Every structure is written in C-alpha cells, then in structure tokens.
Amino acid sequence: MEELKKEMDTIQQPAFECRKLTMRYGKTLALDAVDLTLMPGRIVGLLGPNGSGKTTMIKLANGLLQPTSGEILIAGSAPGPESKSLVAYLPDRDFLPPYMNVTQLLEFYSDFFADFDRERAEKLLDSLGFEPKQKLKAMSKGTKEKIQLVLTMSRRAKIYLLDEPIAGVDPAARDFIIRTIIGNYAEDALVVISTHLIADIETVLDEVVFLKKGHIVLHKQSDEVIAENGKDIDHVFREVFAC
Amino acid sequence: MFRKLLKYDMKEVGMVMLPLYAAMLVLAAAAGLSMRFSIMKGTRDFVASTVPGVVTLILMLVYGALILGMAVMTLVMTTRNFRDNLLGSRGYLMNTLPVTTQSQVLSKSLNGLIWIALGGAASAVSGTIALLFIMRKQDWAEFFQTMNEMFGDRMSPWMMLLQLVILFVLGALQIVTKIFVSISVGNLWRSKRGLGAVLMFVGLTVLQTLIGNRLTHLTPDASISYSLMGNGISMVFGLNGGEAGLFTARQMGFAAGQDIVYIVLFLIGTIWVLRNKMDLQ
Structure with a gap:
C-alpha cells in the first residue's frame, strides 16, 4: 500500500518545473520569469527560433548555468547529482571525449549511469555497423552525432532533454534520429525535444511549448493547437514567429 | 564514483605522459651507455669532437630537453584535464554525471598531484639508470x-x-x-x-x-x-x-x-x- 502511494505521488509529480525562472546574460534577458510544468509520460516540443531561450532553459535544467532568479526543479529537486541520475541529456554540440573509442564510451556510460542499458546500446551500434575500436576523433560529424544519440537514448531515464537533435543533419539521418528517439524512450518518461525544425517532428509530439524572446507564448496539447487553428503546428509556428 | 572519476582522469593524462616516461628511461639508458663507451675509449672529455663524444652530448641534450618537456607537459595536461572536462565542450558530459562538484574538483586535483609525483619519480629513476651505466x-x-x-x-x-x-x-x-x-x-x-x-x-x-x-x-x-x-x-x-x-x-x-x-x-x-x-x- 505504502509503495503504491509512493508510486502515485511520483506519477503525479511534475517531471520538469520552472517557477519564475529568469536568466540574464549581462544586459540580455534570455528567460523572463518563465513558469512551466511538464508531466511524465509526454513528448514535448520546446519550439522557438534561434535565441528564444530553448538551450538556456535546458542548460539550467542540467545545472550547466545558474538562474539569475526563480527556480527550476527536476522531479521535485534542484539540479544536482540526484536530478542528474534521472536526466539523459543530449547537448547541441560534440561533447564526448575524442580520445575514446566506442567500447570505452560504453564502459564510461555503464560506470556512471546506473540506468544505462548497454545491451540496447550495443544492438543499436551494431545495426549502424560501428567498429568497436574506432576512436571518436577519427569519425565524421554525422557519425559522432549518431553515437551521442544512441548513448543518450540507451539510458532508461525518467527525463530526456534533447537539444536540437535534428539540426544540421541530412534527411536520412533525421529519420534515424527520430526513429531512435521514438523507439527507445521509456513510456513513463518525459521527453523534451528542443528544435525550430517543426515539420519533421510534429507528428510525434504530445505537447508543444512556443518560446519567444524568453517568454512562453503558447503551451498546449498538439491536438488542441491543430484543432483550434485548423492547420498543422509548423504553420502555426510560422505565423507566431513571423518576422 | 570518485574512484571512477579519478580512473578516467588518470587514463586521459596517462595517454600522453606514459610514453614520455618510457622515452626518458630509454634515453637515459642510451646516454649512460654512450658515455660509458666514451669513457672506456679514454675520451673522458666527451665534448671533444670524437664521434662517441658528440653522440653522447646529443643524447644528453635530448634527455635534458625531455625532462624539461615532461615537466611542462605535466602542468599542461593536468590543466587541460581540468579545463576541458569541466569548462570546455566535454563539460556537457562531465557536469551532467551524477557526481558532486567536490568529487570532480578533488579528482582533478589528486590526478594532478599523482602525475607530478610520477614525473618526479620517473626523472629520479631515469637519472639513476644513467648513473648506473656511467659510474x-x-x-x-x-x-x-x-x-x-x-x-x-x-x-x-x-x-x-x-x-x-x-x-x-x-x-x-x-x-x-x-x-x-x-x-x-x-x-x-x-x-x-x-x-x-x-x-x-x-x-x-x-x-x-x-x-x-x-x-x-x-x-x-x-x-x-x-x-x-x-x-x-x-x-x-x-x-x-x-x-x-x-x-x-x-x-x-x-x-x-x-x-x-x-x-x-x-x-x-x-x-x-x-x-x-x-x-x-
């Protein structure tokens, strides 16, 4: 009974919560008193043009930046070792040690992340035909991005924060990335995908958050947005963010 | 977790430093042997323009440069290990590991100390090897x-x-x-x-x-x-x-x-x- 109660509390607890979250870079206001609550078991599109504050919000959630004011909570806790064990983060850049090969990267993830499913990662890497002893620095940009995605999505995390996972890749790679995300996340997890390339991912989104100059201008279920506007999310995005 | 952090920090620096130590030991032995050979030939003044003397001088100079290079590299590598892993692009991985900031900083500090100590030990051992051949x-x-x-x-x-x-x-x-x-x-x-x-x-x-x-x-x-x-x-x-x-x-x-x-x-x-x-x- 106690366990069931605990589980119900966990289910109802927001996975991601911003309370009056504000971030300034000098005179530039990147996020302005943002309030946002995201529940587990959803795939959420964090959508906005470049400079709207998407990456800043994701960095704050990972403790890579400290907010100017307000707070950000991951499963009820401020970013720290506990929240980091729940979050699988894919940054918008190369972040793996270039001197490691594929096998060493698998060992590294197994060493540090208790939720890392090595078997799943090996299967995915096998399907892509990676040489286990090939060093990262000898790989192309596209190949490195695939490895980064496979390692991130092979964690059985509670929250996936994916920052621009489909930016700057060819259409075939884009399909692979979307397939990998959809085919590997845990169903009770929250998946946040930040992007400005809406058309490719809008069919997989449960919710959308439009971020404009540090403010949330829309946060709704995808179905609602489509029904209310009579057009797809990509077209709504273009109208909201028209220059 | 601290031990795992230290393991990876040491691996990263070791990839550069261990070959340098090996080169130092080999050069020390070669310089020592060469000087011993010069002495046996009766050319105690090895700077003299005899072939063994010149070879010895070159080996000694390279050995000295290697020790200096090793000292500089120790400092460069431990500094890079800290900067690149915590404040560079790899910080996006290392700072999102479920470990405390204290563990990260202490691991990098201990890693630096260990490599400085190993550098000192490698210099002492290589110098002793050279002397064993010479004296x-x-x-x-x-x-x-x-x-x-x-x-x-x-x-x-x-x-x-x-x-x-x-x-x-x-x-x-x-x-x-x-x-x-x-x-x-x-x-x-x-x-x-x-x-x-x-x-x-x-x-x-x-x-x-x-x-x-x-x-x-x-x-x-x-x-x-x-x-x-x-x-x-x-x-x-x-x-x-x-x-x-x-x-x-x-x-x-x-x-x-x-x-x-x-x-x-x-x-x-x-x-x-x-x-x-x-x-x-």
Whole structure:
C-alpha cells in the first residue's frame, strides 16, 4: 500500500518545473520569469527560433548555468547529482571525449549511469555497423552525432532533454534520429525535444511549448493547437514567429 | 564514483605522459651507455669532437630537453584535464554525471598531484639508470664518502628526503589548485576567459608573496616558506642557516602550514565557483 502511494505521488509529480525562472546574460534577458510544468509520460516540443531561450532553459535544467532568479526543479529537486541520475541529456554540440573509442564510451556510460542499458546500446551500434575500436576523433560529424544519440537514448531515464537533435543533419539521418528517439524512450518518461525544425517532428509530439524572446507564448496539447487553428503546428509556428 | 572519476582522469593524462616516461628511461639508458663507451675509449672529455663524444652530448641534450618537456607537459595536461572536462565542450558530459562538484574538483586535483609525483619519480629513476651505466664501483664509493663529509652526523639523508618530499607534495598541490581556481574565476568573464585566468593567477601569486613577506617580518621561521623550489634549493645547497641541515619543526610547520591553508582556500574557491557560478558556453 505504502509503495503504491509512493508510486502515485511520483506519477503525479511534475517531471520538469520552472517557477519564475529568469536568466540574464549581462544586459540580455534570455528567460523572463518563465513558469512551466511538464508531466511524465509526454513528448514535448520546446519550439522557438534561434535565441528564444530553448538551450538556456535546458542548460539550467542540467545545472550547466545558474538562474539569475526563480527556480527550476527536476522531479521535485534542484539540479544536482540526484536530478542528474534521472536526466539523459543530449547537448547541441560534440561533447564526448575524442580520445575514446566506442567500447570505452560504453564502459564510461555503464560506470556512471546506473540506468544505462548497454545491451540496447550495443544492438543499436551494431545495426549502424560501428567498429568497436574506432576512436571518436577519427569519425565524421554525422557519425559522432549518431553515437551521442544512441548513448543518450540507451539510458532508461525518467527525463530526456534533447537539444536540437535534428539540426544540421541530412534527411536520412533525421529519420534515424527520430526513429531512435521514438523507439527507445521509456513510456513513463518525459521527453523534451528542443528544435525550430517543426515539420519533421510534429507528428510525434504530445505537447508543444512556443518560446519567444524568453517568454512562453503558447503551451498546449498538439491536438488542441491543430484543432483550434485548423492547420498543422509548423504553420502555426510560422505565423507566431513571423518576422 | 570518485574512484571512477579519478580512473578516467588518470587514463586521459596517462595517454600522453606514459610514453614520455618510457622515452626518458630509454634515453637515459642510451646516454649512460654512450658515455660509458666514451669513457672506456679514454675520451673522458666527451665534448671533444670524437664521434662517441658528440653522440653522447646529443643524447644528453635530448634527455635534458625531455625532462624539461615532461615537466611542462605535466602542468599542461593536468590543466587541460581540468579545463576541458569541466569548462570546455566535454563539460556537457562531465557536469551532467551524477557526481558532486567536490568529487570532480578533488579528482582533478589528486590526478594532478599523482602525475607530478610520477614525473618526479620517473626523472629520479631515469637519472639513476644513467648513473648506473656511467659510474663504476669506486665512483659510487667516492660519491657516498663526499656525501658523508658534506652532511656528516648533522642530519640523516632519509630525514632530509622526507622533508623534501613533504614540501614537494604540498607545493605541487598548491600550484595545481591555484591554477584550477584561476581558471574557474577566469571562466566568469563573458569573453577573454584565458586572460582572466592568467590575471587571477598573477594576482594570487602577488598576494601570496605579500603575505609571505609579512610573515617573514613577524618571524624568521617563515622565511623558507611557500616556495617549493626555494625550499628544495635552500636545503640541498645548505642555505638554511649557512650550512646544509634539516629544517626545524617550526620552519616545516610554517612552510607546510601555509601550503595547506592555500590548498584548502583554493579548493573551496574552485568548488564554490563551479557550483554557484557555472556558465558553460
């Protein structure tokens, strides 16, 4: 009974919560008193043009930046070792040690992340035909991005924060990335995908958050947005963010 | 988790340093053998333009350059290990591991200390290897006799070694942690972060010198303090009170105490900046 109660509390607890979250870079206001609550078991599109504050919000959630004011909570806790064990983060850049090969990267993830499913990662890497002893620095940009995605999505995390996972890749790679995300996340997890390339991912989104100059201008279920506007999310995005 | 962090930090630096140590040992043996060969040929003046003499000279020069290069690389690699893993692009991985900031900083500091100690050990071993080839039995006997005359019963060479090791370890850790806090504070600048780190390092060094001078005015026991090189040189060349001798307990206390205080302050500063002011670009 106690366990069931605990589980119900966990289910109802927001996975991601911003309370009056504000971030300034000098005179530039990147996020302005943002309030946002995201529940587990959803795939959420964090959508906005470049400079709207998407990456800043994701960095704050990972403790890579400290907010100017307000707070950000991951499963009820401020970013720290506990929240980091729940979050699988894919940054918008190369972040793996270039001197490691594929096998060493698998060992590294197994060493540090208790939720890392090595078997799943090996299967995915096998399907892509990676040489286990090939060093990262000898790989192309596209190949490195695939490895980064496979390692991130092979964690059985509670929250996936994916920052621009489909930016700057060819259409075939884009399909692979979307397939990998959809085919590997845990169903009770929250998946946040930040992007400005809406058309490719809008069919997989449960919710959308439009971020404009540090403010949330829309946060709704995808179905609602489509029904209310009579057009797809990509077209709504273009109208909201028209220059 | 701390042990895992240290394992990966050591692997990263070891990839560069271990081949350097191996090269040092091989070159020391080659230089020693070459000099032995020159001596056997009766060309004790190996700078003379005989072929074995020139080869020996070149080997000795390369060996010396390698030791210098190894010392520089130790500092470069431990600094890069800290900067690239915590404040560079790899920080996007390392700072999102489920470990505390303390563990990260302590792992990098201990990693730096271990490689400085290993560098010192590799230099000592390679030098000994070269000497084993060069010196004959009677040379060793002469060497120990000279040492005995120099130090006599005033001090135990083992005690002197222990004092030197303590001062070396603390001095090295103090420099490593000073570099780390300087880089962390430099990282708070929006741009030109490298310049910020250099200015911080220079500022801290000036401050330490001022504090050292002030302490020396208060008590002469503080006069040997805070300089690793100074400590070693003054001890080995007998500048401690005009002749070779051990530092007193008070002198050791001042030197080690200052280092420990600086190490603790630099570590606290680094951890505080990384935890509360992290700004990964």
